[in-house]
Amino acid sequence: MTEEKVVALLSGGLDSATATALAIEQGKAVIGLSFDYGQRHHKELNAAEEIAKTLDINEHHILKVNLSKWGGSSLTDLAQPIPTKGVLQGVIPSTYVPGRNTVFIAIGLSLAEARKANQLVLGVNAMDYSGYPDCRPDYLEAYQTLANLSSKAGRNGKGPELWAPLMYWNKIKIIQEALRLNIPIERTWSCYSGNKTPCGLCDSCRIRNKALKEVGRSDLCSS
Numbered sequence: 659m660t661e662e663k664v665v666a667l668l669s670g671g672l673d674s675a676t677a678t679a680l681a682i683e684q685g686k687a688v689i690g691l692s693f694d695y696g697q698r699h700h701k702e703l704n705a706a707e708e709i710a711k712t713l714d715i716n717e718h719h720i721l722k723v724n725l726s727k728w729g730g731s732s733l734t735d736l737a738q739p740i741p742t743k744g745v746l747q748g749v750i751p752s753t754y755v756p757g758r759n760t761v762f763i764a765i766g767l768s769l770a771e772a773r774k775a776n777q778l779v780l781g782v783n784a785m786d787y788s789g790y791p792d793c794r795p796d797y798l799e800a801y802q803t804l805a806n807l808s809s810k811a812g813r814n815g816k817g818p819e820l821w822a823p824l825m826y827w828n829k830i831k832i833i834q835e836a837l838r839l840n841i842p843i844e845r846t847w848s849c850y851s852g853n854k855t856p857c858g859l860c861d862s863c864r865i866r867n868k869a870l871k872e873v874g875r876s877d878l879c880s881s
Contacts (some may be wrong), residue, residue: 661687665770665818666779668692668718670705672846672866674715676832679839680823681779682713689773690718691766691806695758696726696734705847712842719769719778719831723761731755732801733850740850744858750789751861753850763801763820770818771811778805781873783832789810798822829869843870843878856880 666678668690680689692706703720710718729735732752741751759782766778782793791797802820806812824832836843848866849856856863858880867879 662777663687663689663751663773663775664777664779664821665689665766665773665775666715667766667781667783668706668710668715669708670702670709670847671781671862672836672841672843672848673783674706674855675709675841675846676836676839677779677781677821677823678709679713679841680713680835681777681821683839686777688713688715688779689769689775691762692718692720692851693762693765694720694722694724695755695761696724696803696816698733698736698740699735699847699850701845701854705725705845708845709841712845721765723765725755725758725761736852740767740857740860742857743859744864745789748789750791753861754790759790759797760801763805767805767809767818770810771835775817775818776812777821780820781824782822783824783827783829785826785828795825798825829865830872833869833875837875842876849880857881 664681664686666688666760668674673751679785690710732740733736733755770778784794808818809817811817850862851857851859863880870879
């Protein structure tokens, strides 16, 4: 029987690593795809490579798509400070990168169709997140419709499924699953800063640290 192939967007963060590990647990052959998009936290790509090796992903692509050329985000524009005062409800923070997921998913769908993979694995989450518009259920639903219409495979009724298993999970559940799946959490990178060590102050660090403390793993928290 031919092993089912999927493409996983692997950022190097905890969420994408967990989603990828869930696909592997289901017996799927994973092709990893990461992006060097001009992010200040370039260290996440090193984490993505480590996670790919840990999960025995034999095919892992790192593609350069330089979104920092036009900025628009504190993740890609060093002149903009990273917000450190915590998540503000109803406010899309400056760390939102215009069009990032739209571009990444489009490229992922291209790779999936070329490799005859029937699924694109995404670590997006709509619960413990910073309000990004491209991490919401209605966005993925609309993109699924586009995926079905925009490719030869989709027109033949075999377009890749956009699979976001963590969509409605809170960060505590994600960490619990990551621990169950033996993901080396300490090797993942979530911090938005471009420093050598996690800042502990950005939205991503705050959300991650809070959940780690609640599951009794303060030893894995960033500074």
